[in-house]
Amino acid sequence: MALAGNELDETTGDATVREIARRQRLLSVLAKAPANELLKCWKQTGLDPAVELLRGPESGLVALQGRAGGTGQPFHVGEVSATRVTVRIGSGQVGHAMIGGRDTRKAQLVAVIDALAQDPAHADLVEREIVAPLEQLGNEADAKVRRETAATRVNFFTMVRGED
Amino acid sequence: MYVAVKGGEAAIGNAHRLLAARRRGDANVPGLTLEQIAGQLSLAVDRVMGEGSLYDPELAALAIKQARGDLIEAVFLLRAYRTTLPRFGHSLPMDTGRMLVERRISAIYKDLPGGQLLGPTFDYTHRLLDPVLAGDAPVDAPETGEDSNERVMRVSDILGDEGLIEDDPVTDASRPVADITRTPTEYPMSRDARLQTLARGDEGFLLALAYSTQRGYARSHPFVGEIRIGEVDVEVMIPELGFTVVIGRVKLTECQMVNQFQGSAKVPPQFTRGYGLVFGQAERKAMAMSLCDRALRATELGEDIVAPAQDEEFVLSHCDNVQATGFVEHLKLPHYVDFQAELDLVRRMRTEHFANAARADDEAIATDDTKEAAE
Numbered sequence: 001m002a003l004a005g006n007e008l009d010e011t012t013g014d015a016t017v018r019e020i021a022r023r024q025r026l027l028s029v030l031a032k033a034p035a036n037e038l039l040k041c042w043k044q045t046g047l048d049p050a051v052e053l054l055r056g057p058e059s060g061l062v063a064l065q066g067r068a069g070g071t072g073q074p075f076h077v078g079e080v081s082a083t084r085v086t087v088r089i090g091s092g093q094v095g096h097a098m099i100g101g102r103d104t105r106k107a108q109l110v111a112v113i114d115a116l117a118q119d120p121a122h123a124d125l126v127e128r129e130i131v132a133p134l135e136q137l138g139n140e141a142d143a144k145v146r147r148e149t150a151a152t153r154v155n156f157f158t159m160v161r162g163e164d
Numbered sequence: 165m166y167v168a169v170k171g172g173e174a175a176i177g178n179a180h181r182l183l184a185a186r187r188r189g190d191a192n193v194p195g196l197t198l199e200q201i202a203g204q205l206s207l208a209v210d211r212v213m214g215e216g217s218l219y220d221p222e223l224a225a226l227a228i229k230q231a232r233g234d235l236i237e238a239v240f241l242l243r244a245y246r247t248t249l250p251r252f253g254h255s256l257p258m259d260t261g262r263m264l265v266e267r268r269i270s271a272i273y274k275d276l277p278g279g280q281l282l283g284p285t286f287d288y289t290h291r292l293l294d295p296v297l298a299g300d301a302p303v304d305a306p307e308t309g310e311d312s313n314e315r316v317m318r319v320s321d322i323l324g325d326e327g328l329i330e331d332d333p334v335t336d337a338s339r340p341v342a343d344i345t346r347t348p349t350e351y352p353m354s355r356d357a358r359l360q361t362l363a364r365g366d367e368g369f370l371l372a373l374a375y376s377t378q379r380g381y382a383r384s385h386p387f388v389g390e391i392r393i394g395e396v397d398v399e400v401m402i403p404e405l406g407f408t409v410v411i412g413r414v415k416l417t418e419c420q421m422v423n424q425f426q427g428s429a430k431v432p433p434q435f436t437r438g439y440g441l442v443f444g445q446a447e448r449k450a451m452a453m454s455l456c457d458r459a460l461r462a463t464e465l466g467e468d469i470v471a472p473a474q475d476e477e478f479v480l481s482h483c484d485n486v487q488a489t490g491f492v493e494h495l496k497l498p499h500y501v502d503f504q505a506e507l508d509l510v511r512r513m514r515t516e517h518f519a520n521a522a523r524a525d526d527e528a529i530a531t532d533d534t535k536e537a538a539e
Contacts, residue, residue: 063253067334070318149283150312
């Protein structure tokens with residue numbers, strides 16, 4: 001994942017870089033997680049912070065870019081629907097989410113979890129009960145696709161015709 | 165010209181009510197759910213997303229249901245919907261090299277890193293109707309194999325290592341990426357605008373043009389370097405956060421077509437490329453797109469323009485099925501006044517025609533009389 005060059009000047013410490021990496025991972029894992037699984041994990045934590053909506057939830061579009069030849073000049077392939085929301089929780093942290101699709105409830109939940117994870121009192125719980133299990137789930141789903149695909153791999157053998 | 169005509173309101177209202185009932189069909193048969201359409205007619209959904217230029221399987225399924233399975237009508241619905249939404253921004257260019265590959269084949273190398281992965285394909289089926297599918301018999305779970313963890317290397321990279329294929333460089337990183345939905349079309353188009361137009365173009369139209377190139381109308385001696393299908397992360401820069409976030413995944417089909425040589429006094433002969441990238445599992449469309457992309461590079465590659473598939477304006481201004489259907493179908497609208505004018509004109513022309521004919525006859529008779537008199 002790319003970091004915005006201008007956001008990270010030499011005064012930015014390792015702690016900030018780590019924090020950005022942590023938040024990137026959290027937001028990406030949650031955005032990719034199925035809504036029902038996310039909700040299940042969320043309910044297990046028993047967390048119920050006060051939530052104030054600062055912006056949205058708002059549905060819109062993100063233009064999707066590909067590259068000519070896979071690696072060349074970027075071009076627009078089309079658009080994908082997306083939903084974004086910004087929240088502030090009772091303890092003051094601001095959470096932000098953008099997810100693919102139009103599930104405003106999921107987007108809001110992701111933003112709330114993003115805010116909670118910035119609160120040292122909840123960071124570990126969020127990681128343990130939500131982010132880590134969902135990441136694991138995603139990896140397992142990917143591994144299943146890979147195994148199913150692997151079964152369709154062609155194993156060529158050469159027929160030898162005649163003898164010398 | 166068409167004019168506003170009043171008086172059709174009741175008929176239109178009733179026609180729409182009739183349409184709703186006909187769309188639903190026999191009420192004793194359960195209605196289709198969007199999950200059923202998205203899950204079991206997924207390639208139709210993929211096509212509607214691709215040509216509708218909006219990745220949202222649920223909305224595409226709704227559009228197909230509403231359009232009674234008329235896919236071009238469904239594409240139209242999706243295009244209309246997208247115009248109502250704000251655009252948040254754009255993704256980073258998606259990296260198909262890091263795709264979660266579900267299918268990957270190459271027609272030019274038998275053994276290649278990552279292997280030939282057939283995936284869920286119609287290829288090698290016998291195309292015999294399966295009566296069992298008339299029911300809902302349970303299907304076997306997919307067989308699984310050992311994941312080799314081998315990187316599924318791009319075929320173009322294998323060829324590129326030897327310099328046997330042209331590079332596909334980032335020609336100008338500072339120029340904004342073309343967007344035909346924001347800026348009016350101008351010819352000649354840049355390749356990014358062409359690829360965007362082709363990606364949302366009608367599969368049938370592009371397929372026919374691609375076929376024409378194979379039959380000799382701008383032959384380019386193509387080989388499928390690689391087709392890959394699978395999901396790719398969508399990464400977006402979030403200005404509020406100052407870093408990028410993966411917002412989800414989309415399924416894509418990519419086709420790298422490898423075509424015959426290009427070379428010059430300075431550059432040694434090398435293979436040229438055509439590229440296709442389409443939403444969902446859409447192999448035929450991706451292949452057609454890559455053949456059309458290659459044909460449309462004629463000017464850039466110094467080839468003579470001799471065939472329709474190479475004619476940029478012809479291909480790109482007619483491949484959009486929403487535009488095409490709009491203009492063709494507008495002929496259904498009342499053209500009463502237009503036609504009155506045409507009627508008037510044709511009557512006048514006929515009157516003149518008959519008058520001229522009568523005059524010519526009279527003159528002919530007069531000439532004959534003169535001849536007879538002279539004899």
